[in-house]
Amino acid sequence: MSNLFHRATCDHALRQLSEGDNEALAVLHERLGRRVYLLALSILRDPHAAEDILQDTWLRLSQGGARSYTPGTNPEAFVLTVARNLALTALTRRARELPGEIPEDLLSGFDFQKELEQKAYLLGGGEYKAPCQRAGDFLKGQES
Secondary structure, X not given: OOHHHHHHHHHHXXXXXXXXXXXXXXXXXXXXXXXXXXXXXXXXXXXHHHHHHHHHHHXXXXXXXXXXXXXXXXXHHHHHHHHHHHHHHXXXXXXXXXXXXXXXXXXXXXXXXXHHHHHHHHHHOOOOOOOOOOHHHXXXXXXX
């Protein structure tokens, strides 16, 4: 399957979902479910929590989050950004509730990544596409 077809299918599904067609979730889950799960797993390092984030992502999109999507842009980046934000929120919540459970180096890494992404967004003038593009790689080509 071509990347263009994949993108068009996901774009159409997000547009349908924004119009209230919850059957479009099945298409998004088929096309992006594994990527969403693996992204959440890479952040949370907990398979059960990653599965929760996968479900929360679909719930968020079905409850109006898909209306924020701009048709014709990158649907995969949009969905992964929703999932990433949910996973980071869950990680932060878990760190507050259970101090010491999450290694400090993991949390500081996210703070550093967040700073890089903010800088990439500001310097890139909209060209930086998180999370599909690594902020550090993007910034290497930018003047500071």
